[in-house]
Amino acid sequence: MKFKCSYKLPYHLWKQGGAVLLTVICIQVSANAYTRTYPVTGALPETRQMTVHGVVVDIHRNPLTGVTVTEKGTNNVTTTNTRGQFSLTVPHDSAMLHIHYIGHASLDVRASDAGDIILEVERSVLDEVVVIGYGESTRGELTGSVSKVEGKTIVQQPIQNPVMALQGRVAGVYISTTSGNLGALTHVRIRGDNTVLSSPHPLYIIDGVPLPSTSINNYDVGGAAGWISPFINLNAADIESVEVLKDADATAIYGSRGANGVILITTKKGKAGPTRVSADIYRGYQRAVNKLELLNTQEYIQMRRDAFAADGIAPSDITAIDIVEWGEERYTDLQDLLFGDTESITDAQLNVQGGTNHTTFMLGLGFRDENGVLMGKNNQKKGTARLNVNHRSSDNRFTTSATLAYTLMKMASIGADAFEYAWLAPNIPLLDEETGLPYYGPSGSSNTQSPLQYTYTDTDLKNYQFVGSGTIGYQVLDNLQVKLDGAFTRLDYNGIGRYRSGYIDNIWATADKNYAYFSTNYQYTYNIEPQINYNVSFGKNKFAVLTGSTFQHTISGGQFIEGQDFPSELLMNDLGSASRISNYNNSYNEYKFHSLFGRVTYNFDDTYFLNATFRRDGSSRFAPDRRFGNFWALGIAWILSNEQLVKDNLSFVSFAKLRSSYGLTGNDGIGNYAYMETFGAANHPYNFTPGLYADRLGNPQFRWERTNKFEVALELNLFNNRITTTTAFFNHSGSNQLVTYPTALQTGWSSYVANLDGAKTRNRGVEFEFTTHNIKTTDFNWQTTFNITTYKNTLVAFPNLSATVYANRYEVGKSLNTYKRFEFDHIDPETGMPLVVDQNGDGMITWLDDRISYGSSDPAYYGGLGNTFRYKGFELDVFFQFVKRPYANGYINDSNSSQPGIIFNVPKFLLEGIWRKPGDQASRPRLSTQNSGDFGVAYDRYGNSTAAIEDASFMRLKNLSLSYTVPAQFAKKLKLDNLRVYLLGQNLLTITGYKGYDPETPGFYTPPLKVFTFGLQVTL
């Protein structure tokens, strides 16, 4: 028996050396069954009645039994036998055969298409390919917890950072941003914080290559975003899919690096066939989602006067410059000035792909030009290029592929996120009348300085990322493949920050006229991974064995130079023009990681699965005798719906799988060299002598932290897969947590790295995902997706907690993210002072003894709800993200600038319910100009009390996408394969009771942006 169909197996099947992949049905049609194959052209006369003989197999070359084969439009039907064979007599060779198999999508084949045919079945839910660590699997066979987001979902969100496009899409994954600034960092947490203070970031892998999870611009030149997210280097249009690996079974193959979950990004690959060129361009606008209603000048001055009256102080030149000098005429909407812009985005993509059966290629080019909403120049330009080439030899034994990707990004902004200036008094002079320069009041602090000073600052950041990776594989035997993956990545961030003479040098600045920062940061990584794949089967028993090794070496570092007093501000890009070099530094970091890993997957009768993974990791971040740790996981799955009992009695169940996993993982996310006590150059020379100074307190004692992860999940698909659901329960327990152990400053240090011996933490939660195909007709489709996650973080045990440095931070039985707050009692009706509860009744309010654990910053639950409607060429996608977070820092949290009455503007709602006169039963304290003294102390406690905690729950129309694909015949007239137009919107609507800027970024940051774009996609 020959199966020539295998020649046309897509490349990635070969890459896996026969691992479990797509289900493919090979049909071989022959007039003379099983002995010879007709040529493709077809040798039989066209109208003669004929008997089609065929065999239906899956990718394992296992015959499929009971497949229905029907001559379309007739009752002429047969089924395949136990060898997968069928034969059917049809009246002519152009008859259509309809092939149907439960759990698989149906397909139609022309009887005359004799010869080798590969028919890739439209993937059923079960056969959906899922990328896993060092391989691929299918939804049906997975033993671990993996969620998948299609590239399409990412592309339809017109935002700069592809990781942000996962927001709300995946159960168990909580994503937030730090601000709405260009380049802002993202926080991704998979199933809560599994570690106390080690790196909480998931592992990011793009086509097998690890990427840095957080900013590498250690030397910063200023700029609005501060630290820059590394993910803005990715081009959304290059992404084929993103898989999120969550449980022990799925992540164990990455060992300790996968302790916080793994995000696998797979990029698009070329497909064999004619060369296709497609272009996609969109343009749109963005602005901050929200502004607050602050006081206008009159209201502000009134508040200030009332505050002075309440304090019994007369406003004077020294205490009330805003009343006495600035006058009541001037008004500036400072929010508008600082971040009120509506700005444009342009994004253009060009993609060329094609190839032969043995060699395919894909070239993707992207360009994005985006303006941020901040005052001054605020722009980001990104160019990306990605080339992927795959090749396999004519005997299919030898495979190779290479991907080269390069990103060039430029970013410009003012020297800082000057957001805090939005709360200056609304009557502050912007320009000094005499000098025409930004107004610089007598105070040494920002409250009397014009925000326009920031227009005299600007930063340029250039960012380059190169990722080159390659694979060489050789099929030693039919069931044995050896493979070598190698990758090199290099990131560079080079910045210049210019601070010109109109910028108000703060009191610490040492330049007379101007200064400029020059920085370079680099990180490069080699990652080499030899692997062996071995597959074997005996009857219904199938084994897949993977073994391999990882050698990773990362070097990072940078330089920082400050030049001062450039004679001309046009020369500020030229370090050589500086009057003097005033500051200079460099850094160097080395990290090595090495592991051995192995995985055995056992499949019995495609119904029972067992997956065992072992990994031994060594990391240079530990002292030499503590470098290696052993991690493992075990996953099992049982496809209930393959059991006859289920088939017979629960016919509405199209698929049911019960799976469970348990494993042990670790974490080395503690920074390099933490075990060494090191001495570096003192920051400054003294008297012409450079010095050495202890710059790191080493602790050689710490070792790998351990997290045990357990999961049990049920995947249930009903009504012919119209409803697909996954419900998972997880329990992660951590011990020996690595922490930056805080020490009293009297030691000379604030912390060192250590294990929290005996302390046990737990993250326990439930995830639920479902997709329903509500309406499925030829013209109209309606699909709903929903996911929700709830979890609880708990400190389970902490021996001797009260005697440790954590006594006042943590409480056994509460979340690690619990707030320690004074308990707000009431506003004293006589004095208007905010009062907090004296918990221990000693007559004194003290920081140590009178705070209680109050809620936690963990979300109570979160998720997303999406609806997709398709009608002919129209597609409408509406996606809501929701987060229930009952406890978050509210507007008044511990911030001097939010105290009504001092020389800062406040939102109107802060004046609602304030105490005005004795006897008032008020909900907010009285106005005061004092932030010290008795009232200052009381207000400080109030700001650190339960009253400053607010509910930051929200529901957000995260994404709206409306597209129209022009009917094929019209497109053809335009000589196009495909023509599509679309509208995209992001963060269009937010429903929340939160009173600050934005519930996603509680506190004082530039809020996220609202984006609206229009686009056009063309394929030639």
Added chain:
Amino acid sequence: MKSPAIGISTLIPMLGLFLSSCEKFVDIDPPTNSFIAGTAFATDELVEANIAGMYSYNLIGSAYHDVYRHIYPAFSADELLHFNSPEYDQFVYNSLLPSNGSSLTMWRIPYHSIYQSNLMLSALAEAPNISENVRKEALGVARFFRALSYLNLVSLFGDVPLVLTADVTVSGSLARSPKLAVYAQIIDDLTQAKVLLRHVTKNNGWATEPVAAALLARAYLYQEQWEQAASEADQLINGPLKGSLALEEITQVFLRSSQETIFAISTDGSSRTTIGHTNAGRYYIPSPSARGASLFFTDDFLDAFEEGDQRRVNWVNQFTAREPFNWYPYKYKQRSTPDDGTLAENQVLIRLAEMYLIYAEANAQLGRLSAAINALNTIRGRAGLGELPPSLSKEEVLLAVEQERRVELFSEYGHRWVDLIRTGRADAVLGAHKGSSWKSDAVLYPIPEQDLELNRNLTQNPGY
């Protein structure tokens, strides 16, 4: 399908290849721009670099001795005020919160310096490869900076943990030691430092024997060991250095060339940012583009000068862009790097005038009133003021010392605040000056909340 045995037989040697790996693949070198603890004190050169590192951290990198220690205590006392800087209010109104970041800094920096001293002392206890003069210098510098740090801590916070080890697992839980024990350590350190440090005569920014002696005089005075205070001060005024160490003209006191300087932060060749100007100059002198002086003197302070005092004329200046609240400290004239370098200033930490005043105060306490009055008259004479009558009582002389210290040492190192506290005069003087915002308990800054939280053996000062 071929036999699985063939596959397995191929697999095994492959596995062997992978398994031959391990330890060497995760070996790393220390960072290329660092030394690790074991080697950092290995040679004379490295020890000397560590000595320079101590100067750099203490005097240049920390902003402690030239900014924090000058300004914040001056707010707490009756000397300085500020314009609308909420973060300073807690000092001005003597209502520091235990969470105050600036008082935390005044706790953190000395203790980090003390760690470095302790590390150096233990590393050099046995250092066979280090030459004796380098070793002595290192031990002397370590003891000097440890004493300076403790003197600052004990002046501002009262009883403080006496950390004498670099082992943080020990030092992290130490309770506060009585002031007496801390002073005993300070005096011991300085006494030894005097022997260990170089006996050079000319100050050039390095701690030398006379510098240790001057600090010792200050420490004895604070501890009310009058005889020793007077003797140490006298040694500096009339000892072997007489001639090369002398009071300067009022206009010359803070210049690099000043003969009055005992110890100063060298602005020349130090720091990558200041060349010729001091941080105090930077801080006190308003920016030319500002609409006012952000720091300015209280009226009480300006009224304290007698008519004709040259210090009022030369060391106080007015910012004309704004009235009133515009008199600011002007001991240092350079806000920025001078073009020609002629006026280059050093940031003075200890100068001879203070020795005269220590000498006067200690002698007054000992009842040697004429010696005290003579010393005061020397200082007054230089400022263009007349002599004090010889008939003053002991109490009157002590008040004259207080007054003279006020107008001589203002805007230097927070002397006024420490003086009012150590002489028990804070309630009388500051109570009158500040009115109802003054509280007796404010004489000590709060132990930082952060450390109270991390070290349960610490106790808070009264009133916080």
